[in-house]
Amino acid sequence: MKYLLSLLAAAGAYALLFLALPVSAHIEESAKALAKLDDEWSNAAVARDLEKVASFYADDAIAYPPNEPMAVGKAAAKKIWANYFSDPTFKISWKTVHAGVSGELGYTTGTYEDSFKGPDGKPVTEKGKYVCVWKKDKGGSWKAIHDTWNSDAR
Numbered sequence: 001m002k003y004l005l006s007l008l009a010a011a012g013a014y015a016l017l018f019l020a021l022p023v024s025a026h027i028e029e030s031a032k033a034l035a036k037l038d039d040e041w042s043n044a045a046v047a048r049d050l051e052k053v054a055s056f057y058a059d060d061a062i063a064y065p066p067n068e069p070m071a072v073g074k075a076a077a078k079k080i081w082a083n084y085f086s087d088p089t090f091k092i093s094w095k096t097v098h099a100g101v102s103g104e105l106g107y108t109t110g111t112y113e114d115s116f117k118g119p120d121g122k123p124v125t126e127k128g129k130y131v132c133v134w135k136k137d138k139g140g141s142w143k144a145i146h147d148t149w150n151s152d153a154r
Contacts, residue, residue: 064148
């Protein structure tokens with residue numbers, strides 16, 4: 001009985017240790033480069049660097065912005081971001097929570113927070129989630145091919 005209690009206590013301690021680890025510690029080794037790339041993309045958005053933000057998309061990417069039609073192609077995705085950045089009060093950042101890779105495809109998922117001045121002039125802050133599917137291009141670089149996000153407003 002003492003052995004069983006010791007075993008359960010050790011298992012509980014390991015579980016607590018595992019839960020206390022940073023989220024990035026749960027990302028597969030093969031996907032850490034992809035998670036790092038996703039973080040760089042967020043940093044470009046924080047800096048409001050439209051060209052850099054658009055550079056993460058493949059030429060034939062599809063973005064699925066909330067409450068808007070699909071944006072097909074890199075130029076259309078860039079236009080979505082240009083519209084966001086045209087609002088001087090708009091800010092956004094995201095954090096990768098999960099990432100995985102299988103061959104030439106990978107994914108990142110996570111949470112984001114954005115803020116802007118609403119139609120009534122009052123500040124609005126949204127929290128939400130995203131999923132991005134990545135594919136290696138012919139040169140071996142990861143590019144976003146499907147990018148979707150939506151708020152947790154409801």
